Amino acid sequence: xxxxxxxxxxEFYRTLKGNEPVREWLLKLxxxxxxxxxxxxxxxxxxxxxxxxxxxxxxxxxxxVRSDIxxxxxxxxxxxxxxxxxxxxxxxxxxxxxSPQTDLDLAKKRKKEVEQ
Numbered sequence: 001x002x003x004x005x006x007x008x009x010x011e012f013y014r015t016l017k018g019n020e021p022v023r024e025w026l027l028k029l030x031x032x033x034x035x036x037x038x039x040x041x042x043x044x045x046x047x048x049x050x051x052x053x054x055x056x057x058x059x060x061x062x063x064x065v066r067s068d069i070x071x072x073x074x075x076x077x078x079x080x081x082x083x084x085x086x087x088x089x090x091x092x093x094x095x096x097x098x099s100p101q102t103d104l105d106l107a108k109k110r111k112k113e114v115e116q
Contacts, residue, residue, distance in 0.1 A: 007048040010041050010086040013110050022077060025091040033069040037091070040067040041077065045086060058099075062089075062107055069093070078107040080114065087114055
């Protein structure tokens with residue numbers, strides 16, 4: 001029997017010092033929230049290319065994983081696709097309708113590092 005394969009594999013962005021900011025952010029979430037975000041990342045891995053409600057393009061080669069978490073909050077993980085991999089650049093809990101420019105700028109900065 002042939003087992004289905006993920007269409008893309010997720011990996012964490014790593015700083016020059018070896019830190020993985022998205023992994024560190026995930027570990028700060030409570031267990032259920034972490035589980036929900038992880039499931040949504042998996043949906044993107046298995047279904048790529050996948051659109052709303054799980055993923056949305058942000059422009060500049062960036063995409064977001066969209067997750068509902070506890071207390072009616074929403075989380076986002078910004079990623080890019082490189083060499084058939086989903087590189088998780090930045091994660092945050094949204095506090096407003098629009099993603100803050102500082103979060104988008106940080107993801108763009110990390111994207112440039114990955115592409116070098």
